[in-house]
Amino acid sequence: xxxxxxxxGGLVQPGGSLRLSCxxxxxxxxxxxxxxxxxxxxxxxEWVANIKEDGSxxxxxxxxxxxxxxxxxxxxxxxxxxxxxxxxxDTAVYYCARDRNYFASDTYYDVFDIWGQGxxxxxxx
Amino acid sequence: AxxxxxxxxxxxxxxxxxxxxxxxxxxxxxxxxxxxQHKPGKAPKLLIYAASSLQSGVPSRFSGSGSGTDFTLTISxxxxxxSATYYCLQDYNYPRTFGQGTRVETK
Numbered sequence: 523x524x525x526x527x528x529x530x531g532g533l534v535q536p537g538g539s540l541r542l543s544c545x546x547x548x549x550x551x552x553x554x555x556x557x558x559x560x561x562x563x564x565x566x567x568e569w570v571a572n573i574k575e576d577g578s579x580x581x582x583x584x585x586x587x588x589x590x591x592x593x594x595x596x597x598x599x600x601x602x603x604x605x606x607x608x609x610x611x612d613t614a615v616y617y618c619a620r621d622r623n624y625f626a627s628d629t630y631y632d633v634f635d636i637w638g639q640g641x642x643x644x645x646x647x
Numbered sequence: 648a649x650x651x652x653x654x655x656x657x658x659x660x661x662x663x664x665x666x667x668x669x670x671x672x673x674x675x676x677x678x679x680x681x682x683x684q685h686k687p688g689k690a691p692k693l694l695i696y697a698a699s700s701l702q703s704g705v706p707s708r709f710s711g712s713g714s715g716t717d718f719t720l721t722i723s724x725x726x727x728x729x730s731a732t733y734y735c736l737q738d739y740n741y742p743r744t745f746g747q748g749t750r751v752e753t754k
Contacts, residue, residue, distance in 0.1 A: 567685065
């Protein structure tokens with residue numbers, strides 16, 4: 523069964539760091555863009571970052587630029603999110619997802635077809 | 648960043664009702680839009696991509712339409728298991744942005 527499993531969440535103090543992992547067994551991980559999405563308590567979904575198949579392109583939402591780093595290890599079928607200088611507003615459930623990247627009419631469309639169950643990050647003193 | 652505005656923010660409907668959710672982009676995004684269903688404690692689920700393409704395995708009562716700035720998600724006959732929050736997501740440019748969500752409840 524194709525699945526994603528996040529880990530690494532927990533309680534951290536403001537200004538601290540945390541590294542999230544997303545294990546991706548069951549499919550050819552190196553063939554897909556991957557993303558992180560989060561949901562703060564009582565809020566909606568927020569796209570955080572994505573990374574190309576070979577790691578050569580990465581994009582971030584403005585609120586995490588310079589603090590978060592998305593990376594991947596295709597040999598280990600794993601995606602990561604290094605989070606530094608954490609703030610209270612980073613408290614959220616973090617999800618990883620696969621982007622099937624559908625191509626039609628000279629356009630690539632995001633297709634986030636496989637998701638993990640999420641890992642909880644709490645930033646609090 | 649492109650702003651995605653969804654309405655209504657919540658609705659309550661009976662089983663069998665036709666339900667329509669609207670998403671409006673702050674600028675034209677062609678048909679670069681997806682719809683996701685999210686239930687509490689669960690992973691989000693893809694319903695529609697490229698504005699109107701139904702994801703494999705998703706019931707045909709779900710459909711999407713629109714292009715440019717205005718998009719709709721329609722549930723042709725609401726079922727009890729459709730109670731969830733629904734989000735649109737633009738993939739026209741970076742950063743990707745979600746709408747604020749529409750909570751759908753079944754009476």
